[in-house]
Amino acid sequence: MTSPTPISIIGAGLSGLVCARILQLHNVPVTIYELDDSAEARRQGGSLDIHDDTGQVALKAAGLWDQAREHAHPSGESMRVMDKHAHVFVDTPEPEGGNGRPEIDRTVLRQLLIESLAPGTIQWGCKLVRLASDDHGNTLEFANGATVRADVVVGADGAWSRVRTALSPEKPAYTGITITEFRLTDAATKYPESRALVGPGSVFALSDNKYIGGHGGDHLSLGVGLRVPEDWITATGITGDDPAAARETLLRELADWAEPLTDLIRHSDDTIWPRPIYALPIGFTWPRSPRITLIGDAAHVMSPFAGEGANLALIDGADLASELLSHDDPASGIAAYERRMVPRGAKSAKASQKGLERMFNEKAPKQIVSFFRRMNALTRLFRPILRPHGQG
Template identity: 50%
Template sequence: RPEIDRTALRDLLLSSLAPGTVVWNHKVTAARALEDGRHELAFANGTTTAVDLLIGADGTWSRIRPLLSGAVPQYCGISYLELRLSDAPTRHPDAAAVVGPGILFALSDNKALMGHGGQNIHLGASLRVPQDWITASGVDWSDTDAARNALLKEFGDWSAELTDLIRHCDQGIVPRLIFALPIGHRWEPSPGVTLLGDAAHVMSPYAGEGANLAMLDATELALALVEHGINTGQAQTNQAQTALAQYEAAMFPRARAAAEASAAGLDLCFADDSPRALLDFFTGMPTSP
């Protein structure tokens, strides 16, 4: 399971596209079905457009999802403070040695420091807390020094090797709440519109499948559209709907399995006796001969 920095992945994908394929400054604020079977998108810059085929790939709080489903992501019980240590081998060699080039899991008492190493360390300081903990804490999380001090207090009995990851992190600690759609989220087919990635099946990150699923969704949807002639611009509505149905039939069970694994992973990582359950999980996995 090799890892890749998300920024590098984004740049690889964007650089593969013809200039102008992605149109910036067009944040979707609303979507509605038109009487002719198309959909209209309204953008934050005041413009609108009508489309024949609408693919909602717009994340956890998708503006497209309500066209298909009334499901709303729910808080998973975990709040996450995003930390970065840039140019770690040069600026923070001790931290780089602790995290290494792969993934760090440091777990105890419903708390965690987890993330990816490499040239730039990207970590989350996570806690199982009520949904209002970020706001009710009284901490000004935009003040990096105040945020560091608050986290160092929460992780006060942890090893200095680990708390140094908080102590020496870059400016800008970003608080996030972990949300997920109901396991098995699905919708009835609707002409001309579908979802992929987090818009379709946002889940907690504790199975590491979110970006993988999004890329597989996109690939299989593209292949289905090409198979049914959508790329020629000559496809009929029934051909487009056949392509969407083919994609959704494979995506729904795959997403359900990943969501179940993600929910189980959350409970492995955040427990009174963690990391015992996670250690048991990994040591129980088969090894290659």
């Protein structure tokens, strides 16, 4: 058993990484324990729009915003909304200088954070199996046989957080939506028609409780969303192990959709990943612990239909680091962090649920079209105020 370390973070996702980065900038010893064997072991998802009031704040605190911005997708803030017939209702190009929420590939951002840490900060291949606490700290036991002591444990281990089980029996519930993610690599060269259909930014094709959506550019990162039972993956046998069969399953679900849209599935890479979407109750809290807390999806996993999850993960990590640094004892820092995090997470969870309801209904895309048209009108109205003195 090792001697106690000040802070142990469980999970090398965005929240845990940015928290560790900020702590290290202030010379606080921290170790991240990650169950994956390497950074490349698992699919990291597609593109993220980094919000100016959350994700950007966190990356600036980590001293990485300028580097991250260099990886922003050209015209990534453009928006296109259509129905299953590929009839376009909203087609908004990115304005000059953008809207202040640049799109960045999640894998690129995660790697940037990983490389910003001191060598050896991340202990790969460490799956937490038991967490026990006493008056003097925490004991962490891992599947590889390692046992460590930690003054503070931060659960950054995602939707099915092992750390959360030490604080609450609450588990995420199925939202009714399953997304099957896929990519079209080098679509600009191989499938220019598909690239033109999707465009350079976000795209939503919506009808009948179904959607194809995601992000465009030279490489397309998309998903098919369906309102289906929780056991739909098992019932259909759709897996990433048989890409041809997975395509056939998706094409059956979208049999009456326009061919240009279903061609996105036909042309997809073989990396196809079905994923049920789960969420914790809106406003989820847990009994406060003086030495354990949660950040990111471990604290407030929600559906992705408001674009808030990754941004919340980043600001959670930054806020926790800030509060731990500014308080004399961990308990006070954790309490201050949780007072900030819980209402913010609840607000975003409500927005995510509302976004899901706007997108998945029998009248789609009517509600989402109205929403984006209102947003576009407000952006045009307030752009001179939001970007004063000729700033782009």
